[in-house]
Amino acid sequence: MEEKIHTKIVRMDSENIDPEIIKEAAIIINKGGIVVFPTETVYGIGADALNDEAVDKIFKAKGRPQDNPLIVHIADVSELDALVKEVPESADKLADKYWPGPLTMILYKKDILSDKITAGLDTAAIRLPKNQIALALIRESKKPIAAPSANTSGKPSPTEASHVIEDLMGKVDMIIDGGSTNIGIESTVIDMTGDMPTILRPGGITKEDVEEVLGRCEYDPAIIKSSEKIVPKSPGQKYRHYSPKARVVLYKGKAEDIAQRIAKDYEKLQSEGLRVGIMSTVQTEKYYEGKTTICCGDRTKPLTISSNLFKDLRNFDRMGMDVILSEAVDEQGLGKAIMNRLGKASSETIIV
Template sequence: MNNKVTKIIELNNGHIEEKAIKEAGEVIKNGGLVAFPTETVYGLGANALDEDAVGKIFEAKGRPQDNPLIVHIGDISQIYELVEEVPEKALMLMEKFWPGPLTLLFNKNEKVPLKTTGGLQSVAIRMPKNEIAIKLINESKVPIAAPSANLSGKPSPTNASHVIEDLLGKIDIIIDGGTTGVGVESTVLDISTDIPTILRPGGVTLENLLTVFPKVEYDPALESKDKDLVPKSPGQKYKHYSPKANMKIVYGTIEDMSKKINELKDYYTLEGMKVGILATSQTKEKYDLDNTLVLGDRENLESIASNLFDMLRKFDKLEVDIILSEGFEEKGIGKAIMNRMKKAAGGDIIYLD
């Protein structure tokens, strides 16, 4: 229902108007919805302890009710108000990676409604590394539940224009804080097992976590296509991050990838389809196609992560029928990039020997 008047507030980290933050904080306190920037993507925030407010998030996004939300706090001390206990493992991680793009799972206490956790007894919590986000949480005086501020299934928003495109008229306030930095969502880590387990790869990498623990694993459910899977983390079950066009990923050496993508481009063009190609600065000259977008530099995967969702949305505007994308090595943040790309492509990937 697009019948709300959505106020858009422009703020910059380093110069944040207190009056604007107070206004947004009041909206959160009173059960409303505010979209705000974090260092990963834009979040759609509501009072995490208010079932009715949380219900509005699901309604605005069209999000499945069993898809848990991440709770954002503005100070580490706030965690003790939300969980049964804080294990030693968590303290070590919080000290090293908070504020930052790492979400931890805890056993929730009775203050946190099941609506927020997708019916689970565990709650996902993080402390964002963004001044606007921290000020908003602290001004509202409640923890803020905030999934990405987009329509469910679409590419996540990395600037305010993406939020406006999806949610204008559905929420109370959009805080425009510029472009986010990391560009993919936080890492979600389950520390309830003997070996810490990554449920969703993100801005804190496996390699980062191995500086704290001798062993860290990826959850096998990351590659699962099981429709009956109960998601312990956002991004585990449902098709996510999807452009309007079908997407196909080609993985191999640069020469093999570019050759195969050009073959596919010619095939789909002959079929009468409008083709888009996701290239890198190293490969853009290999493709003779107007609808070729450069994701970033293969030697700097952070640039790829930062631009991914924006490029997928650009293909929507170009109205292509199919997107052909290069793949990336699944190391460091490359694991998070490929996780999002595989979700966007519905698992359609060609591995070249």
């Protein structure tokens, strides 16, 4: 039987950092332990990126495949030089504009970062988060911190400490509860090693945001059509992610048409004895009167949807649903990232 770790849970306001708790967490990191902390995207499970034994603990706690690379978090742009061989001018420009923030850049790594972090690749994923708790912990640790999302691999990423407790209690040394995360989906990952900046995972910094700074940018083909043959440069490219226990069915089409089809399928599935939930939006709630629904947000304000997405998927599981019927959203801007996550969470897509 796997030995459980005593997990200490502490609460902290990101606007009122407790230096004593940060010191305690940094000591854990420097002794090779693991600390869960909030970022502006999702909660991360952090360990000393330069300590292979500590990094192994991340993979073990999450049940994460070893060939899925980790993101290394830093607290200042100046720390890049120790970790990567070169910083292209284009990467400098993006850092100036979007760091600290929900942007991860792929750059050629130095040997200081081992294959444990990079899954054997000659590149590394680096991010400078915006959340003040995350920054304080990295600074106090005086180490780059490897930190994937703090969930059991394959489950929806955690946007509240309660999600982390559900998945990782007894598997980590400390959980810093900093409240709900802001963006609610993981950072944008962009490969800066080629001629064309290429988004490997869409997130809070959109393709349009990148183009505004660099003039050009493209999506990796893996985002359009996933393949098991892909060598993953980024977390989330190869494996199924974000999946609740319930089966997720995704509906694409005009909002009104989607809603009418979902309402019809809801009745059919219920008649078969299944427990069914609908992930609705502000614009479509009227179509689902009397049905079990969770309103995910407003279609005209995609941040309201992204910030609720993973939480709502977990809530449906808590309600004991067998099937979740989810509406698609417009894939412009942040909608691209939302649809990327929904696409990976779903087992079936219906075009209406």
